[in-house]
Amino acid sequence: MVGAQISIYPLREKTLTDTLNIFWEELGKRGIKYEINSFATILWAEEDELFKFLNDVYKMMSSKNIVMVITLSNACPKVP
Numbered sequence: 001m002v003g004a005q006i007s008i009y010p011l012r013e014k015t016l017t018d019t020l021n022i023f024w025e026e027l028g029k030r031g032i033k034y035e036i037n038s039f040a041t042i043l044w045a046e047e048d049e050l051f052k053f054l055n056d057v058y059k060m061m062s063s064k065n066i067v068m069v070i071t072l073s074n075a076c077p078k079v080p
Helices: 017-030 047-060
Strands: 002-010 033-036 041-045 066-073
Touching: 002 017, 002 047, 017 033, 017 041, 017 047, 041 047, 047 066
Parallel strands: none
Antiparallel strands: 002 041, 002 066, 033 041
């Protein structure tokens, strides 16, 4: 199990939520456990599932101007 903290910063967008909703909807489709806080989305998944998700969602957002900051941990995967 891997824990990840992901912050996405849409650039040059009128609203933040359109871009963030793409990310959150994809999380929901895959059934990945996650929590949203003021600064980031925290999620927990098996390693292969997590890296596939990150690769896929990055490709989905590649047409937008974004900054994506990702912190990974195999030492503190507290699943809610």
